[in-house]
Amino acid sequence: MKDIVTLFKELIAFDTMSDESSLSYPSSDKELEFADKLVDILHSENVANAYKDEYGLVYAKVDNNKEITIGLIAHMDTSPELKGGLKNPVIVNNYDGSIIKLNENYSLDPKEFPFLNELIREDIIHTDGEHLLGGDDKAGIAIILTFLSYYLSHKGEFNYNLAICFTPDEEIGKGALHFDVKKMNSDVAFTLDGGSIYEANYENFNAASASLTIKGVGIHPGSAKNIMVNAALLGSEFINLLPKDMVPEKTEEREGFIHLTEFSGNVEEAHLNFILRDHDSSLLEEKKIILKNIVNTLKEKYNNPKVKFILEIHDEYRNMFDYFINDMKAINLINKAYLNSNVKISYTPIRGGTDGATITYMGLPCPNLGVGDFSPHGRYEVVSLTQMKKMVEILKELYK
Ligand SMILES: [Zn+2]
Numbered sequence: 001m002k003d004i005v006t007l008f009k010e011l012i013a014f015d016t017m018s019d020e021s022s023l024s025y026p027s028s029d030k031e032l033e034f035a036d037k038l039v040d041i042l043h044s045e046n047v048a049n050a051y052k053d054e055y056g057l058v059y060a061k062v063d064n065n066k067e068i069t070i071g072l073i074a075h076m077d078t079s080p081e082l083k084g085g086l087k088n089p090v091i092v093n094n095y096d097g098s099i100i101k102l103n104e105n106y107s108l109d110p111k112e113f114p115f116l117n118e119l120i121r122e123d124i125i126h127t128d129g130e131h132l133l134g135g136d137d138k139a140g141i142a143i144i145l146t147f148l149s150y151y152l153s154h155k156g157e158f159n160y161n162l163a164i165c166f167t168p169d170e171e172i173g174k175g176a177l178h179f180d181v182k183k184m185n186s187d188v189a190f191t192l193d194g195g196s197i198y199e200a201n202y203e204n205f206n207a208a209s210a211s212l213t214i215k216g217v218g219i220h221p222g223s224a225k226n227i228m229v230n231a232a233l234l235g236s237e238f239i240n241l242l243p244k245d246m247v248p249e250k251t252e253e254r255e256g257f258i259h260l261t262e263f264s265g266n267v268e269e270a271h272l273n274f275i276l277r278d279h280d281s282s283l284l285e286e287k288k289i290i291l292k293n294i295v296n297t298l299k300e301k302y303n304n305p306k307v308k309f310i311l312e313i314h315d316e317y318r319n320m321f322d323y324f325i326n327d328m329k330a331i332n333l334i335n336k337a338y339l340n341s342n343v344k345i346s347y348t349p350i351r352g353g354t355d356g357a358t359i360t361y362m363g364l365p366c367p368n369l370g371v372g373d374f375s376p377h378g379r380y381e382v383v384s385l386t387q388m389k390k391m392v393e394i395l396k397e398l399y400k
Helices: 004-012 029-044 114-119 135-153 231-240 281-302 329-341 355-361 385-398
Strands: 058-062 069-075 090-092 124-126 161-167 188-192 199-201 206-215 257-265 269-278 308-317 382-384
Touching (some): 004 124, 004 135, 029 161, 058 135, 069 135, 069 355, 114 382, 135 161, 135 188, 188 329, 188 355, 206 231, 206 281, 231 257, 231 269, 231 281, 257 281, 269 281, 281 308
Antiparallel strands (some): 058 161, 090 124, 206 269, 206 308
């Protein structure tokens, strides 16, 4: 296997942007080509059972005659927010905390991007200002492949079998759509898809979406008195009855929210879409009740059979914490690995979803580990090569 820096540069040179507008799976052929490339790399390391399945997911397993198998998962696609395929990344060794000029138009200033202060004295890699870097999640792939190579030549050191999966379309919310727990054939797994390696995650939001359709009563405005009921105005009345502070822009950490994502309407009909998020599942239920109660209040107030409020609520994903609170096996593995590596770990709640949560509820417990990627999804993305290398060492402890 090439050294981790050369390998990482090779992986990010490959454009694997996923495509939200695509109807196929995976959403782009580039991801399938990249999957083939990864299978080739695995075969060249003599992992003969590595393969790409019918959905473009790559699986591989290294059997070491152990009872328990630990799986590692990373995603192959990059965010649709900016083009990938960066050919000329820039490495800064022993970063000194100064402003980094990406190109004529863009620079990275620690005042604007405070994460840079945490990377002082580390070796980092950044973009040309025109592409995203793709460390999300090719840093994860490079770490896994580098660890795999070491594992293969030092099998006697390890107490767990190693399984690997690379998934497409994570950035468009479909990374776990065709993930197959049977093919992965592991007892626990970890996604390597995150920021600082000094943070891991086993908490994410519980999520639901809500759509509200309001039907009003339309009539010529000249003869509307006591007859017209303007659905658009009812929509704005609905919004005004929502708790004012329960919004993304006023919440942080474990505070949940009701977020209005879309509002359109006229006299006849109005549409409102919301997303509901909370780390606490009972508080998520309360948020659903808030919406239902406002509907009831307005129904009573207008008390007109022609005026209709149609509220539909759908659950989206669940907080994996509710699983881990009863089974800390995977978290204990992380704690042991960091302790033995002499590296401090803290756990932060994700204010969003993660494929690991979906996979956890498929029956394979799957917390998330960091890869040293910062400010992803754009030109200001930076990866710490120092942290990537350290993560490989932590994985060695994880499998011991
Ligand atoms: Zn990612």
